Amino acid sequence: xxxxxxxxxxxxxxxxxxxxxxxxxxxxxxxxxxxxxxxxxxxxxxxxxxxxxxxxxxxxxxxxxxxxxxxxxxxxxxxxxxxxxxxxxxxxxxxxxxxxxxxxxxxxxxxxxxxxxxxxxxxxxxxxxxxxxxx
Numbered sequence: 001x002x003x004x005x006x007x008x009x010x011x012x013x014x015x016x017x018x019x020x021x022x023x024x025x026x027x028x029x030x031x032x033x034x035x036x037x038x039x040x041x042x043x044x045x046x047x048x049x050x051x052x053x054x055x056x057x058x059x060x061x062x063x064x065x066x067x068x069x070x071x072x073x074x075x076x077x078x079x080x081x082x083x084x085x086x087x088x089x090x091x092x093x094x095x096x097x098x099x100x101x102x103x104x105x106x107x108x109x110x111x112x113x114x115x116x117x118x119x120x121x122x123x124x125x126x127x128x129x130x131x132x133x134x135x
Contacts, residue, residue, distance in 0.1 A: 009080070016058075018129055026059045029041035029093065033067040043081075049087040055087055056132050060125065062093030064071055066101065075105055082109075088127035088135035090120045 012035060027042055028036055028072045047055060084087070094102045106119060118135070122128040 007025055009034040010055055012039040013046055015046070018058075021056055021133060023056045023058045023132060026057065028064045029060045029062045031064050033065060033070045036067070036070045037063070037073070037131070040070075040077055045099055046099065047085050052084060053087045055081075055085045056075060056135060057081075057089040058090045058124045058125075058128055058132060060093050061091060061098050061102070062095075064093075064098050065096045071101055078105075079109075086118065088132055090122060090132045092122040092125055094121065 012031065014022050014025055014027075016025045024043075024046055026039055028039060031039065037042065078089075102121065106121070109119075120128065120131045122131065
């Protein structure tokens with residue numbers, strides 16, 4: 001497993017070690033649309049070559065700027081990743097319109113039979129990490 005950082009120009013995507021788990025951290029805290037798109041590219045690159053259901057994702061959406069076009073691109077990438085390499089995803093900090101969009105996305109996944117126990121939404125990083133460690 002690669003342990004080095006997979007960096008976008010913004011440095012928002014990297015592998016971190018938490019106990020015995022290696023997690024892919026996507027840090028979109030206060031991200032602009034441009035930074036979120038750079039992180040999306042780094043996210044996709046970091047998943048390349050990973051075995052099925054092997055990646056634990058930790059995503060920080062705190063104070064993230066909402067853009068419908070960026071959100072749409074992230075949703076598409078997440079759908080593919082959830083169906084292939086992601087084992088568990090913990091998202092935290094999603095409030096306001098970002099939180100509403102996330103809840104809508106998760107409900108849409110549930111309605112088409114793709115919702116599962118592998119995606120958790122939490123208030124803060126500690127809750128998200130605690131949940132991921134059990135997966």
